[in-house]
Amino acid sequence: MSPPAQDDWVARSLRSVWHPCTQMQHHETVPLIPVSHGRGPWLVDTQGREYLDGISSWWVNLFGHANPRINAALKDQLDKLEHAMLAGFTHRPVVELSERLGALTGGVLGHCFYASDGASAVEIALKMSFHFWRNSGQAGKQEFVCLAGSYHGETLGALGVTDVALFREAYGPLVRRAHVVDSPDARLAREDETAVDVARRAAAGLETLLQQRAGQVAAVVVEPLVQCAGGMAMHDAQYLRELRAICDRQQVHLIADEIAVGCGRTGSFFACEQAGVWPDFICLSKGISGGYLPLSLVMTRGSIYQAFYDSDVTRGFLHSHSYTGNPLACRAALATLDLFAQDDVLFNNRRKARVLSQALQPLADDARVRHLRRQGMIWAFDAVLEDAQQAATFSRRFYAAALRRGLLLRPIGCTVYLMPPYVLDDEEMHLLAERTLLTFDEVMRTPLVAAWSEPQGSML
Numbered sequence: 001m002s003p004p005a006q007d008d009w010v011a012r013s014l015r016s017v018w019h020p021c022t023q024m025q026h027h028e029t030v031p032l033i034p035v036s037h038g039r040g041p042w043l044v045d046t047q048g049r050e051y052l053d054g055i056s057s058w059w060v061n062l063f064g065h066a067n068p069r070i071n072a073a074l075k076d077q078l079d080k081l082e083h084a085m086l087a088g089f090t091h092r093p094v095v096e097l098s099e100r101l102g103a104l105t106g107g108v109l110g111h112c113f114y115a116s117d118g119a120s121a122v123e124i125a126l127k128m129s130f131h132f133w134r135n136s137g138q139a140g141k142q143e144f145v146c147l148a149g150s151y152h153g154e155t156l157g158a159l160g161v162t163d164v165a166l167f168r169e170a171y172g173p174l175v176r177r178a179h180v181v182d183s184p185d186a187r188l189a190r191e192d193e194t195a196v197d198v199a200r201r202a203a204a205g206l207e208t209l210l211q212q213r214a215g216q217v218a219a220v221v222v223e224p225l226v227q228c229a230g231g232m233a234m235h236d237a238q239y240l241r242e243l244r245a246i247c248d249r250q251q252v253h254l255i256a257d258e259i260a261v262g263c264g265r266t267g268s269f270f271a272c273e274q275a276g277v278w279p280d281f282i283c284l285s286k287g288i289s290g291g292y293l294p295l296s297l298v299m300t301r302g303s304i305y306q307a308f309y310d311s312d313v314t315r316g317f318l319h320s321h322s323y324t325g326n327p328l329a330c331r332a333a334l335a336t337l338d339l340f341a342q343d344d345v346l347f348n349n350r351r352k353a354r355v356l357s358q359a360l361q362p363l364a365d366d367a368r369v370r371h372l373r374r375q376g377m378i379w380a381f382d383a384v385l386e387d388a389q390q391a392a393t394f395s396r397r398f399y400a401a402a403l404r405r406g407l408l409l410r411p412i413g414c415t416v417y418l419m420p421p422y423v424l425d426d427e428e429m430h431l432l433a434e435r436t437l438l439t440f441d442e443v444m445r446t447p448l449v450a451a452w453s454e455p456q457g458s459m460l
């Protein structure tokens with residue numbers, strides 16, 4: 001076999017790069033796209049083909065690729081300080097970011113702890129909660145509760161509170177599993193039930209569990225308003241109000257994993273704001289750096305912070321990452337917060353959302369579609385597929401068909417979702433809707449060919 005041409009990035013990548021969340025053999029049928037550069041909501045490959053990034057590059061890119069204002073902030077930061085360890089040292093970007101995020105919670109969650117990825121933020125919140133209870137003389141509180149269909153990351157600790165079978169089952173023996181309670185997913189409404197009824201029913205189930213196990217449970221972890229990776233399951237904000245009240249009654253922490261739903265994605269900066277409650281911990285990552293650099297953080301209350309404040313080192317929080325509070329990543333986050341403030345993003349997104357919702361209306365009357373739904377800047381619908389093979393291969397076939405139309409979308413199982421960056425103009429919103437509808441129609445009409453027919457799990 002002759003070596004690949006110097007510019008054959010796909011072949012070279014398939015030889016040397018192990019791609020995430022991927023059965024590498026699928027790349028025999030699913031294309032791998034060599035990206036040359038990005039511009040706004042567009043990714044451009046090495047052949048000059050353009051792809052509309054309908055999922056913000058795995059939900060991280062809020063303000064487009066190569067955003068001039070974030071770029072300028074990073075270039076400025078690069079000449080000042082690229083990194084310094086955060087133990088024993090501090091710097092302006094990390095201080096400003098902590099203060100500004102704390103202020104966005106009205107000072108309720110005024111202490112920020114930093115890491116680099118979402119799963120680590122979740123594990124930090126779990127460890128902090130456990131350690132808080134131990135410092136408070138309740139070392140028996142060692143268990144956690146998560147929701148059916150929840151996703152909180154894929155490291156071993158985070159997998160313990162993740163209920164996506166595909167990710168968890170293969171590593172089951174390594175994982176310490178949390179209690180799993182009913183999801184408030186509005187699609188689970190029985191006849192004559194509203195979304196609020198489903199929320200109340202799910203909350204009642206949680207309270208029953210905690211009445212028995214509150215002495216052993218440290219925290220409940222939830223993705224507020226939308227369980228994203230589990231298939232864009234949306235619930236009524238009433239659930240979060242009930243959850244807050246139950247956690248208070250049962251003396252259990254509430255961890256809000258806003259890694260995907262935070263940063264304006266659901267319509268408010270923090271999703272919890274729509275329920276009018278604050279959790280004990282908020283995890284942020286993904287969009288917080290505008291999709292530029294790996295950054296995650298956990299925000300918590302003064303009362304929790306105080307339980308660690310002591311002369312004894314073992315009562316302090318024992319956790320660190322090499323790149324904790326990286327100045328470049330924090331500066332990208334500050335530039336992202338500036339964009340929110342200067343461009344009135346949350347207000348303008350409401351108008352943009354109306355444009356896209358309107359353009360997606362044909363799906364509402366399509367018999368092949370169920371549960372067309374939206375929360376803020378997340379749209380989703382479920383494809384009705386009777387045939388098991390069709391269903392098992394739907395996400396990959398849709399992904400490939402969308403790419404052929406210059407669109408980046410990756411359905412989760414049979415759920416097609418859109419999570420575009422906040423910078424699409426009206427024309428791009430219409431293009432996004434049009435390409436989505438055409439792709440859906442094509443995939444639903446096209447019979448399976450042999451290359452696709454082996455049943456395999458979904459992709460994210």
Ligand SMILES: *Cc1c(COP(=O)(O)O)cnc(C)c1O
Nearest residue numbers: 117118119151152153257259260
């Ligand atoms: C993506 C995600 C995570 C994990 O973040 P990583 O950076 O991929 O580790 C955790 N929770 C939620 C809700 C997420 O969407």
